[in-house]
Each structure stands twice: as structure tokens, then as C-alpha cells.
Amino acid sequence: MDFQLTESQRALQDAARKYAREVVRPKAAHYDETSEFPKDLLSAAFELGLINMAIPSEYGGLGLSHLEQVMVCEELAWGCAGVATSLIANDLANLPIILHGTDDQKKRLLTPFTQKVKFSSFCLTEPGAGSDVAAMSTTARREGDHYVLNGSKCFITNGGYADQFTVFATVDKAKKHKGITCFVVEGRPQGLTTGKHENKMGQRASNTTTVTFDEVRVPVANRIGEEGQGFLVAMATLDNSRPLTASISVGIARAALEHSLDYSAQRQTFGKPIREHQGVQFMLADMAMNTHGARLLTYESAWVLDQGQRNTLQSSYAKCFAADMAMKVTTDAVQVYGGYGYMKEYPVEKLMRDAKLIQVYEGTSQVQRLVIAKELFK
Amino acid sequence: MKILVTAKRVEDPESKIKVKPDGSGIVQEGLKYKINPFDEIGVEEGLRLAAKHGGEVVVVSIGTKDVQEQLRHALAMGATRAVWVNHAGALDQLGIAALLQKVVEKEKPDLVVLGKQSIDDDQNQVGQYLAEFLGWGQATFASKVESLESEAEKNKVPAVALTADGKAVRVVREVDNGLATLEVQLPAVVTTDLRLNQPRYASLPGIMKAKSKPIEELTPEKLGVDVTPRIQVLKMSAPPARKAGIKVPDVATLVEKLHNEAKVV
Numbered sequence: 001m002d003f004q005l006t007e008s009q010r011a012l013q014d015a016a017r018k019y020a021r022e023v024v025r026p027k028a029a030h031y032d033e034t035s036e037f038p039k040d041l042l043s044a045a046f047e048l049g050l051i052n053m054a055i056p057s058e059y060g061g062l063g064l065s066h067l068e069q070v071m072v073c074e075e076l077a078w079g080c081a082g083v084a085t086s087l088i089a090n091d092l093a094n095l096p097i098i099l100h101g102t103d104d105q106k107k108r109l110l111t112p113f114t115q116k117v118k119f120s121s122f123c124l125t126e127p128g129a130g131s132d133v134a135a136m137s138t139t140a141r142r143e144g145d146h147y148v149l150n151g152s153k154c155f156i157t158n159g160g161y162a163d164q165f166t167v168f169a170t171v172d173k174a175k176k177h178k179g180i181t182c183f184v185v186e187g188r189p190q191g192l193t194t195g196k197h198e199n200k201m202g203q204r205a206s207n208t209t210t211v212t213f214d215e216v217r218v219p220v221a222n223r224i225g226e227e228g229q230g231f232l233v234a235m236a237t238l239d240n241s242r243p244l245t246a247s248i249s250v251g252i253a254r255a256a257l258e259h260s261l262d263y264s265a266q267r268q269t270f271g272k273p274i275r276e277h278q279g280v281q282f283m284l285a286d287m288a289m290n291t292h293g294a295r296l297l298t299y300e301s302a303w304v305l306d307q308g309q310r311n312t313l314q315s316s317y318a319k320c321f322a323a324d325m326a327m328k329v330t331t332d333a334v335q336v337y338g339g340y341g342y343m344k345e346y347p348v349e350k351l352m353r354d355a356k357l358i359q360v361y362e363g364t365s366q367v368q369r370l371v372i373a374k375e376l377f378k
Numbered sequence: 379m380k381i382l383v384t385a386k387r388v389e390d391p392e393s394k395i396k397v398k399p400d401g402s403g404i405v406q407e408g409l410k411y412k413i414n415p416f417d418e419i420g421v422e423e424g425l426r427l428a429a430k431h432g433g434e435v436v437v438v439s440i441g442t443k444d445v446q447e448q449l450r451h452a453l454a455m456g457a458t459r460a461v462w463v464n465h466a467g468a469l470d471q472l473g474i475a476a477l478l479q480k481v482v483e484k485e486k487p488d489l490v491v492l493g494k495q496s497i498d499d500d501q502n503q504v505g506q507y508l509a510e511f512l513g514w515g516q517a518t519f520a521s522k523v524e525s526l527e528s529e530a531e532k533n534k535v536p537a538v539a540l541t542a543d544g545k546a547v548r549v550v551r552e553v554d555n556g557l558a559t560l561e562v563q564l565p566a567v568v569t570t571d572l573r574l575n576q577p578r579y580a581s582l583p584g585i586m587k588a589k590s591k592p593i594e595e596l597t598p599e600k601l602g603v604d605v606t607p608r609i610q611v612l613k614m615s616a617p618p619a620r621k622a623g624i625k626v627p628d629v630a631t632l633v634e635k636l637h638n639e640a641k642v643v
Contacts, residue, residue, distance in 0.1 A: 015581065015585060049584075062583060064582070
């Protein structure tokens with residue numbers, strides 16, 4: 001076991017940290033306030049190779065390990081969680097292709113992302129089917145060498161700006177999860193419409209819309225895996241993406257901890273800086289301890305993937321612990337700041353709003369616990 | 379055009395620097411290191427010149443194996459290859475300049491671009507010694523007329539300008555009362571000031587590519603240089619801690635104190 005980062009891992013971390021500190025941080029409050037799409041920040045990230053980290057080197061990607069990806073992602077989220085979510089949304093959408101696509105599909109559908117700024121959306125959630133994926137009602141009807149998609153997806157990250165969509169739909173609703181199939185829709189074909197940008201509580205820099213499919217035709221060549229394999233594709237994708245969402249929590253919590261350390265050294269009560277009061281020290285110590293604990297779980301869940309092993313248990317540990325931890329740490333950060341923490345002029349209330357989303361998206365903290373229990377009973 | 383640049387390993391200015399109790403140096407445990415910011419500006423200028431005129435950028439550093447981290451940083455920014463002079467002991471500016479002289483004689487670059495000083499010991503001597511040892515012309519404190527927000531800067535135009543016949547460079551220098559423009563015959567030594575350019579970020583693809591770029595290892599012995607220092611650091615000490623300020627109850631007291639104690643009004 002080696003906890004020492006390699007020179008190259010440190011270099012990647014430093015590069016991401018520099019981008020987060022100098023490019024993202026100065027604009028984070030602006031994009032939180034306006035909820036505009038941070039195109040300039042995302043283009044800068046593309047120039048630096050901080051987007052599409054999961055694409056393998058054979059298809060023009062960087063060939064980063066999962067461990068390196070989570071290290072980079074923590075830095076991005078430290079800058080702004082909304083920006084980090086926008087950046088890794090492409091990975092989430094492209095993971096089904098990376099994990100289950102054919103060589104031809106990978107060449108056609110992944111390589112363009114390495115050549116220009118381009119967004120893709122992962123379309124799984126529906127108004128009536130979130131964690132309960134098998135309740136999905138978007139349908140895919142086969143017509144010759146095409147499928148025709150009909151239905152509606154919601155809470156889709158980057159929906160308004162994507163020109164590629166990884167869509168899950170059922171070929172036969174009676175078959176429940178065994179009918180679910182994965183498709184990639186290229187461009188924005190006729191019949192595909194996206195709704196207004198949702199007015200969210202946090203992570204407001206990330207674009208979130210509905211995506212509706214009305215007789216949208218997809219060539220059979222863009223079906224990822226076989227008919228009925230979509231559920232497995234989705235689950236494998238989420239196993240791979242959970243370490244990344246966990247690392248977003250770690251990045252948010254680290255930011256909250258650092259702000260709290262600084263502020264508690266300046267703010268005086270009863271004649272001394274508040275960090276000399278034991279009550280505040282206990283909070284700061286818990287924040288640091290839990291942030292680091294979540295980081296180690298996150299690293300381990302990524303490391304297991306790098307060993308080519310299934311990480312369902314470890315990635316649910318990481319995602320669930322990190323999300324709940326970030327909620328607590330950011331809430332405590334607001335507490336350390338007192339009344340000022342509740343004001344938008346100070347940076348910590350944003351972190352609290354940003355953290356909340358991670359307990360909800362890509363499998364709620366409750367669903368993570370169901371997954372963990374199921375793994376334990378095996 | 380072949381350009382030689384340097385990448386000294388220095389303490390990260392954001393680290394908390396503590397002097398050892400015995401004054402023999404600084405506490406190195408827990409410190410972060412980075413490329414000397416003035417050298418980084420030199421690497422950037424080298425890359426811009428090579429992009430405009432063709433050629434390669436070779437980066438040099440002197441020190442233990444740790445300096446490979448700074449060499450890799452310059453390689454990740456885009457330098458072609460690296461030369462590492464492996465040396466563990468103390469070095470003074472004459473020793474550094476003598477080692478660089480040998481590397482320059484071996485590599486035969488058209489131009490050497492290095493930081494005007496390093497932010498650890500702030501000597502501001504190596505570039506000048508090097509030019510003297512080589513018998514080359516020098517242009518120190520290179521800067522530019524355009525601001526760091528200008529279009530030229532955004533388009534990464536090199537500020538060090540090659541003349542039409544390609545035999546000299548024009549360099550804008552920062553001097554006390556403004557800017558002076560020099561023309562210096564190649565080969566030459568240029569040292570960089572802060573406003574020469576804004577160094578690019580190392581990109582992730584750059585970092586991955588840098589892993590396979592070659593680093594050649596040399597030693598003072600191989601280069602035939604005696605680096606025994608002629609300058610010895612006797613003692614280091616931290617500046618005296620600043621005294622806490624005071625709060626005054628009203629403007630009248632403030633003016634009174636400024637007048638009678640601080641004697642500034």
C-alpha cells in the first residue's frame with residue numbers, strides 16, 4: 001500500500017488546481033448568481049484537457065487512470081461544484097460507450113469530443129422513474145435499421161447545450177428492466193426538444209433541462225450493447241461515475257474547511273479568534289477528519305476500478321459517505337461563519353446548496369444504502 | 379531557432395517558510411516546490427519564439443532528482459527535451475553559471491532565456507555571469523511595451539523580436555525611468571522580468587506527453603566544472619515579527635498619534 005502520490009499525479013492535480021483557483025473561483029459567484037452556462041470556463045477546461053477525462057487514449061483521450069480522474073475532479077469541484085458537474089457530465093454520458101460500445105462506435109461517438117468543445121447528456125431519469133429505473137416509460141420501437149424513440153427525460157445535465165444524447169429507453173415495457181436498451185442520438189434531430197433551464201437550489205452553473213423525444217429516429221448502429229442490456233449498461237456506468245461524484249463532495253468539503261479555517265482565525269469573540277474556542281475547534285476537526293475520510297474512500301473506489309475489479313460496494317460507500325459528509329461539513333461551515341455564513345456575500349452558503357445535490361443525483365444517499373446492504377447480503 | 383531555458387526548483391511562495399532554529403537554513407519538511415516564476419516566463423518566451431520561428435526549446439535544471447519535477451513542468455508546457463545536471467551539494471551563482479556555460483557549449487543554442495533572478499535567494503547574477511563566461515551579448519530584465527491584457531499577449535506573440543536578417547534580437551528592457559530597447563547579436567543571453575509574458579498553464583495532455591520526453595542526465599564531473607562554492611551562507615534569520623496595530627477611539631486621537639508618534643502628518 002502506497003499513499004504517496006506520484007510526480008505525474010501531483011502534476012495533474014496542480015494543473016487542475018491552478019485552473020480551479022485562477023479561472024473558476026473568480027467567476028464562481030457570478031455563475032451561481034446568474035445561473036448562466038459557463039461557456040468560457042468550459043472552453044478553457046477543454047484547452048487544458050480537463051473535460052472528457054474518461055476517454056481512452058486509443059480514441060484520442062488522455063488515458064488517465066480512475067484514481068487520477070478523481071484527483072483532478074476534486075480540484076475542479078473545489079473551484080465550483082456546478083462547473084465540475086458540467087465538466088464530468090460528458091464522462092457520464094460517454095461511459096456507456098466506453099464500457100459497452102464497439103470499436104466502431106467508440107471511434108465515431110467518442111473521438112469528436114477530443115477534437116472540439118462538445119457536450120453530451122446522459123438521459124436516464126424520467127419524471128416517474130428516478131432511482132426506480134425499471135419504471136421507465138420512454139419507448140424504443142424498431143423500424144428496419146432504425147429505432148424510433150418516444151418519451152420524456154428530466155433533470156438532464158447540459159441538456160440545453162448538448163449535441164449528443166445517451167438515452168435509455170424500453171423496447172418492451174412488460175419486460176421491466178430487461179426491456180431497457182441504451183442508444184446514442186447524434187446532434188439534435190427533428191423531434192428532439194429540450195425544455196427551459198431549471199432554476200436550481202445549487203450547482204447553478206450546470207445546465208439542467210428536460211429532454212423530450214417525439215418520433216426521434218436512431219440508427220441501429222447507435223444501439224450500445226444488445227436489446228435489453230440497457231439496465232446493466234446504466235448500472236456499470238454508475239459504478240464508474242460514483243467515484244467522480246464522491247470526489248465532487250470532497251472538493252466542496254475541502255473548500256468549506258479552508259474557508260472556515262481562515263475565517264475562524266480572523267473573527268474575534270470574547271477577546272480571541274473563534275478558532276481558539278473549543279466548540280469551534282471540534283467542528284473544524286470533524287470537518288477535516290470527515291473530508292479526508294471521504295477522500296480515502298473515494299481514492300479506494302477508483303483504485304478498485306483501476307485494478308479491473310467491480311467496485312459497486314466501494315463506490316457506494318464513497319458516494320454515500322462523501323455526499324452526506326459534504327452536507328454536514330458545509331452546514332458546519334455556515335455555522336462557523338455565524339450570521340455572515342447565511343449571507344450570499346460570503347462563500348459558504350453556496351457550498352451548502354451545492355452539496356445538497358450530491359445526496360440526490362446519481363442515486364440518492366438512501367439508494368446507495370440499499371445498494372450497500374444488497375452487496376453485504378451477497 | 380534553438381533556445382535554451384532554465385527551470386530552477388524553488389519553494390512555492392504560498393508555502394509558509396520557517397527558518398531553522400540554528401539559522402543554518404530553512405525547514406524543508408512539508409514545503410511545496412515549483413519552477414522559479416521568472417524561469418517559467420523564460421520557458422514561455424522560448425516556446426513562443428520556437429512556435430513563431432521553428433526550432434526547439436531545451437530546458438535545463440541543476441539539483442537532485444527532485445528537480446525533474448520542474449523539468450517535467452517545462453516539458454508539459456511544451457519544451458522539447460530536458461537536461462538535468464545532477465548535483466546534491468551547495469552551489470553559488472558562479473558555480474551555476476559555470477555549469478550552464480558548459481551545457482550551452484554542448485547544446486549550442488542561438489539564445490539562452492533565463493529568469494532575471496530566482497525567488498529563493500534573489501541574487502540576480504547568473505544570467506550576467508553566463509553571458510560574460512560565454513563572451514556573448516546580454517539583454518537583462520526583458521519586458522515589453524504591450525500590456526499583459528493586450529491582443530499580442532492573448533495571441534502569444536513573442537516579445538523578444540528576431541530582426542529581419544535573423545542575426546539579432548530586439549529586447550525591450552525595464553529600466554528605472556521606463557523602457558529601453560536594445561538590439562543584441564545572436565547568440566545572446568536574455569533574462570526575463572515579470573511583465574514579459576503570462577506563462578501558459580500546463581495542460582493535462584501536455585503532462586501526459588511530458589512523461590515520455592527525454593531527460594538527459596549530466597554531472598558537474600562530466601561537464602568538467604569545479605563547483606566548490608566561493609560564497610558561504612553564514613546565517614539565516616526571519617524578519618522581526620510585525621507588532622499588532624492599535625485601535626484608536628476617535629479621529630482626533632488618530633491625527634494626534636499620526637502627528638506626534640508616527641510623525642507622518
